[in-house]
Every structure is written in C-alpha cells, then in structure tokens.
Amino acid sequence: MHRMITALSTILVGSTLMTSPTWAETPPNMLVVGFSMSNILTLDPAAITGKETVQVLANIYDNLVGLDAVNRAQVNPQLAESWSVSPDNTAITFKLRSGATFASGNPVTSADVVWSLKRLLTLNLAQASFLKTHGFTAANAEQSFAAPDETTVVITLPKKVDPEIIVQTLGIVGPGSVLDSKTVMEHDKAGDLGSAWLTNNSAGSGPYTLGQWRSNERVILDRNESYWGEAPGMKRIMMRHLAESQSQRLMLEKGDIDIAYSMSAADLKALETSDAVKVQTNGGSGFYYLAVSMKDEKFQKPKVREALRYLIDYQGLNDTVLPYFGRLRDRPIQTGLFGALPNAGYKLDVEKAKALLAEAGYPDGFSTTLRAISDAPFMNAATAIQATLAQGGIKAEIITGSGDQIYGAMRERKYELLVGRGGGGQLPHPDSNLRAIVYNPDNADEAKLTNFQGWRTAFYDEKINSMVDAALVETDKAKQVRDYEAIQTYYADVVPAIQPFAEVVDSVGYRADIKGLALNPSWSTRLRTVTKER
Template sequence: MRHFLATVALGALMIGATPLTSLAETPDNQLVVATTMSNILTLDPAAITGRETVQVLNNIYDTLVQLSPTDRSIQPRLAEKWEVASDRMSIRFHLRKDAKFASGNPVTAEDVVWSLKRLLTRNLAQSSLLKTRGFSADKADTLFVAEDANTFVLNLPQADDPSLVLMVLAQNGPGSILDSKTVLENEKDGDLGAGWLTLNSAGSGPYALTQWASNEYIILTRNDGYWGEAPAMARVLMRHLPESQSQRLMLEQGDIDVAYSLLAPDLTALEASDKVQIESTPGSGFYYLGVSMKDERFAKPKVREALRYLIDYEGLDKAVMPYYGKLRQRQISTGVMGSLPDPGYKLDIAKAKALLAEAGYTDGFKTTLRVLSEEPFMKAATAIQNTLAQAGIEAELITGSGDQIYGAMRERKFELLVGRGGGGQQPHPDNNLRALAYNPDNSDEAKLTNYQGWRTSFFDEKLNTMIQAALVEQDAAKQTKLYEEIQIYMEAIVMSIQPFSEVVDTAASQADVKGMTVNPWLSRFESVTKDR
C-alpha cells in the first residue's frame, strides 16, 4: 500500500496536479481510475486483447460508428451517416469533414482503408472479428474503397447481416481508425508501426496517450483538436491496482474517483457509504458450465442433460453472483433480437440421477472441473462441485490462471470447466451463437479456438445451417422467428455449454462523479464530469 500511495503521488505530479499531503480529494478536472492492467500488453489496436484494453482505446481512437451505452443502438461517430445497399452487400459511409487526428492531420477515407487493411495484414487477435465475416487481406483492395476524401465504401465478401457488421466496426480494436501518416512515419522494418503503437497513439479521440508504464499506470491527456465537445476532464490517470481491498480503501479516502475491480465483499461494504455510488449494468457473455464432448461420458446427451439439473441456479444467483451476473440459462443475451425467456431449469438431484442411470452411470463417475483461481469462479465452481457430488459425480477441482484453464480448453484437453464467455459485445444473436455454438470444422487440425463450440468438440451440422440462414434473412420478423427456433433446437439437442448467469459489469465511484459508463466495452471518459 505504501508503494501504491507513493506512485499515485508521482502520477499526480506527472499529470500536472498539485499533490496533496493525504491525497484526500482528486483534482476537479482530472479523473483517477483504478483498474486491473495485467491483460494490457500493447495499445496497438490490431493486437490488443481484453476489455480493459478496449476501455483505453475507446478514449484515444474513434470508430466509424458507436454503440449507444444506454440501448446499444448504432450511432454516428466518425461517419455522420451511412447507407446500406439494396442488395445488402455494401455500406457507404459519409465521414465528418471536421474530424482531425491528434497530430492535426485530417481524418480521411484513405485512413479508414489503411486502418482496416493493416488490421487484416497484421493478422492478430482483433482481425478475427472481420475474418469470421469473410474478410481477408488478399481481397482488401476490393473490400475497402475510398471513393473520395470523405466517402468510404465497405463491400461485404459474403452474404451477411449489415447491422452486425456495423456493430463489429463500432468496437475499438477491429474498428479503430488510425492516422496512417503518423503511423507510417514511425514504421520500422516494415512493421506497419507496430513497435511504435505499443506505447503511443495515433487516433482522433477525445484523449491522446501521454504515457504508459506496464502494470503501473496509463496517462491520457485531452486532445484539444478533438472534433466533438471538449471533455470536462483535462487528464485521466488509470492506475493498476488489482487488489480489491486496496481499491476500496483508496475510494473511501477520496484518493481515486472510480474503482473497476472491486470484489463483492468490498462492494457490499461500500453500499452503506453516502460518498460512494455503485452501478451495475448488463455486460457481455455468460458464466457457464462447459463439457468436452471428446470425453465419451459427456458426449452422451443424457449426461449433459443431467448436468442441467445439477446447477443450483437460484442459489448461485443469490449467494455468489451479485455484482457479477444475473440468472440466465439461454445462450443468447437478454434483450437482443429473438431472445427467449429462460426454460426454467432448477436443481433437481433425483431427476439428474435418473438421467445418469439412463446413460449407464447409476453410481456416477469421477471427473475433473477446471476453474480460474479467482472470484466469482471459485465460489461458483465449489458450489457446482457440491451439487455434482449429490448425484454421484465426484469432480476434482483444478485451479489456475487464464492461460492454464482456458489454455486447456483451447487445446481440447479438459473434462468439465466453469468459465466466462460467449460473445455479447455486439448486441446481435449471431455474436452469441458464433461464440458458443457454431463450429464449421470439428477436426483437431482446424484449431478454431475462437469458437467455443470447437473448444468443446461440439458439432451439429443442422445447427450450423440454421445459424447461417438466420443471419442472412432480410425480413426482420422472419429473422426473429428463426432465432427463436434456434434456441428451441439448442435446448432439444443439449448443448456442450450451459449458462447459469449473464455477465453484469459493476463499478464504484465517488458520488460526485457523473456521466460514467460502467461497461468497459462502451465506456468513454469524454462524458464524465465532477459535480463539485
């Protein structure tokens, strides 16, 4: 803690604030945010991973369009307007004429073309969001076209739902628009500026990256040339503070404005404070119990069905998941097109035992259950371990880091796993289904690690066909009906992944902080003010 206080004071000096003896109140025009930066390995939009990095990029890069933080509708950003062609195979974007990068260079359609080409050429994590929609680097010249300085045309490589493509482009990473001139001025050995972009920014957003010290802090400074309304906060200091209790203490003392990595016990304790506000909003994805269908036991539908009745959904929802998630049993996010109500599964030991007996496991069996060694995963897995045992399934817990637990899943070398995932960043059912159910090639050699259907060795050709047909259906009412039918079919065939909770994002902040968006995929600090 002593080290952290010292580095906060150092951070205050670096961003031009006058450090107070006790740091009892943050500066009026500067936002101090505590979060976890362990997953922030680069700030190159093409190479980033994780929602924490997207949250940083949201403030320094613009996208063509954005998702509204209130209803997730598609809104203008760099593009003032756009038109979808009658055949739904192209989208024409009309760019703002007043937009400039932090360098002072104008934002042009050529920058958009270059940014998207660079994304596919680098072929790193973020390119997968376009590659799964058929985009490829060798076709980039025909797919990305600058008609003039302010008109960009996106040609779709295959039949798709244009609204979903727009949602992908709204996400920083795949949709980030870079200052091509500035990046190329800093290119080395043909790296397309990758080395420079690790620690520098070339965006047109409301802030520019001033300094980043890995696993310590990130400093963002207001971009005075920003095309939109000037942010109230002149600077943002983001601190790496992974310990929940430390975040809580700093928040109570007034040394930070926002805390993003608080655990449930500390959030509960803060609920009584009139100086702190806590907000939970819908997040992205699900907490789930997954099985490997490479295991002959879990390949049997009756065994998978038994597992449905060996999760205490309501107990988890009340005792483990507050601030983390809310009860959900379907594989499509609540509120998106075609989303059905939950089927109403409940813990039923007798029913689960009967199903296991039908599958040939009257006395149960031994297995392993992998889980991240952090909350709420550990508590959820322990609870599921206990209910599994009541039906005779003895599950040994294997705990570890994300690389260890999800790494085993990506290698298809696991039995049971409690995890989190399933899309949802784009509020469209196809985003969930591609993540959880779709699997175009179930061979080991395919290595389709982005698909959790592949990770769990789940393959159903009919379901693949249904997902594809729903995506390209042009009649909205028919499309909604197709997604409803998909959920009914998925329930009948018993999927390899059973959600038990839908992710919510929770953050705590000083009561005078206004305009915060909690969801890190959508949050931008440009709207934040302090009511002092």
C-alpha cells in the same frame, strides 16, 4: 500544475493499503480508476481479448460509428458523420467528418479506415473473427474496402448479410478501431504492421492518448489536445491495477480512487449505504457459463453434458455470487434481444444428474479439473460449482490463474471444465450471441478459430451452423424471430458444450461527485464525459 499532477501520480502509483495517501480527494483534473488488469495482454486493437482492454482502448481510439450507452439499438456517428446502404443491400457508404486528426496531427482519411480494416484481416488475430464471420478475408479485402476519395469509405459485402450488423460491428472497439496508418507503419518490423510497437503504444484519434502502460501495474492516459470532438473533462486518467476487491472498496471510500470497476458483490453491497459513493448497474454483454471440452471423451457423451446441466445451482449462484455481476439466464441469447426465449428453467437436481451419469457409464462419477480466473466472481462461482458437482459424484480440482493462463488453455483446447465469461452480446443483435457461443464453422485444430467459444469447446453441429447463417439473412422479421427461437430450442436439445447460468450485468462504484459516467453494454465506456463537482 503539471509538476503537481506528476508528483501526485507518482504517489498514487506507489501507494498500497499500508501506505495509502492521507488526502481525502484525488486531484480535480485527474480521474483515478481501479480495476483488474490481469487480462490485459496487449494494446493492439487487432489482437485484444477481454472487456478490460476494451475499457482502456475505448478512450484512445475512434470508430466510424459508436454504439449508444443507453439505447442499445442505436448507432451514433463518430468519425463517420453519415452512412447509407445501397438499395440491393450489398454495399455501405460512409462519409467522414471533416477536420478530424489523429493524436500525431495526421488527418483522419478514408485511406486510414481502409488500411485499418485490411490490417485487421491480414494479421488475422482475435478481433478479425468479427468480420471473417461475415465473409471478409485478407484475400478479398481489396475488393471489399475502398476509399474513392479522402472522405468516403465504401464497404462491399462479400456475401449476403444484414448490412446493419456490419455497421454495428464497426462500432466495436477492436474490429472497428481506426488507426493512424502513417504512424503505425513508421514502426513496422519485418512486416508485422506495427504489432510489436502497438503492444504498448497508441495511434488513435480518440479523446486520450496512451501515456504509459506497465503490465499489471498501471495505465496512464493523457488528454488528446487535438481531439476533434468536445474536450474531455479530465486532463489525465490513471487506471490502476487493483486485483483485490477490498482494496478498491477501501480506496474508493477514502477518496484515493474515483471509480472502481472490479469489485465483489459483497463490497458493492456494502457501498450501497454510503453517501460518498454511488453504485451503477447496467446490462452488459455475454454470459457466465460452465464450458466443457468435447476433445475429452467423457464430455463427448450428451448424457454427461446433460448431467452437468443439472449440477448447477442457477438460483443459488445468482443470489449469492452474482449480484452486481449477472442475472439468471440459461439460454444463449440475452434477454431484451428480439427472438430471445424465456429461461428454460433448469434447476439443481442431483438425483437426475446421477441417473444420467449412470446411463452414460459413470455410476460413481469421475475426477476432472475446473479452471477459473482468480478474479471475482469467477473463483466464487467455480467454488460453488465444484461443490454441486461433488454432490453428483464429480470430483473437480480447481485450477486458477490469470486470464491468459485460463483462457489460453481454452484457446488451445487443452482443458476439461471451465467457468468463463463470454458469448458476444456487444452487438444489439441475437447473431452476436450465437456466433460467439454456438457457431463453429470449422472444428479442425488447425483452423484456430479462437474467437468462437464453440470452436474452443470443440462443439460442432452442421445443422446449427446452417440455422444461424439462415436466420441472419432472413428479411421477413416475423420469420427471423421464429428462426432464432428454433435455434435456442434445438441448441438445448443437442445439449451444448457451454451452459450459461447468468447473463452479464456491469456494476461500478464511484465517488458521488463524479458526473457523466455512463456504462456502455459493449464495454466501450468512454470517460471523456466524466467530470468532478468539487
């Protein structure tokens, strides 16, 4: 049986549209997933960026807790079977379940949890921002994280914050991923805490282990036979890089893949009438937005930024480009979260935009560049926005590329305009959106706060920083709601560097005989529960 799986894996990996297999089904004990891997740069949980990497690592690593796929406000036990908050809200104590082991066979201990958290802050890579936001640093990690015994983890909060948001943060793949400290440190090179090795290896306790990763080609996950929980339904998962939506659709229809994560709206719509394929759409995390760099003199002017606000066809984008990807949203807090205001109601208004540009000193418009990832729906959205910008006199040259190229320019603050996706939302709390899209505690270039979109855009407003900080620690719930409403109103008034035009929804196509698939709004969809009725 193993030889058959290996042979079929080889055939599947090597297939193309021109030479695709002739069988009608993938193997019954192997799940084949198609998606775009262009934004997967490393598999080190401390360094990852983007939802695609999370979709892989959610199946390899466990956290202390997990965020529920259906009820966004619910936090579920994972490696921790229980937790409690101290009466004064300054500490959280987790009790680990007994018997959990890493794929290596090493037991999961509180020391591994503490080491993983300290490593995150020491490396100070992308995912560290989630904890740094709340006062955790490499300098205070020794006082913040303790393992009084092998099954107890105590986290002492370095500053006043709602403890619930810390628990939720530890449910996110990346900052909350628990690593096998012994295995990782066997591969330490020159004090890198195993970073180079973890680029294409794994050290988790999740339902699957990393069998192979070839950049922009495939990821193979093998069932972790020593997994502490219920055994995964599939022996192997193959995640294939299929950048073209049409390729995913055709292969899904033929049965050459079981799940397609990255399809265009047109292809998803075409599948709605198929008896062999189903489409699932769930609320997601973050926004689609138009961002400006306030390092650019033009975009430092509020009237220019306001003009851009009226050169977006919000309804048109959501009707034609974003079905299955997003729904209209022009505020920086997702709908459904407490304190979220109704949409402001911005519309395409070319004449108003032209008047604002004239007031700003650009009566004839100007030329600029507009960056977007080449994947759907970014390029279609960028093309549509390019057209409406042109109506206002702004000539935008589209620059496209991989996630590393496009977001890399944004992280380096070397861009002008950018169509992107982000803005938090992985946590069921408005602070998650605002920290990602609004907050910027230090605007200096050398601060390199790359996980904050606010820093990437060079948007800095001391008042809004203070408002976000105060709202998070407000204990009166009614006042906290009013605080978040006030932040959204103020953010609109100052004309931000990021203008959302939709909030993310996630859509996936899958074969009708696939059961147990539940998309997770935090991107951490676990495929352990997936089975095939064949």
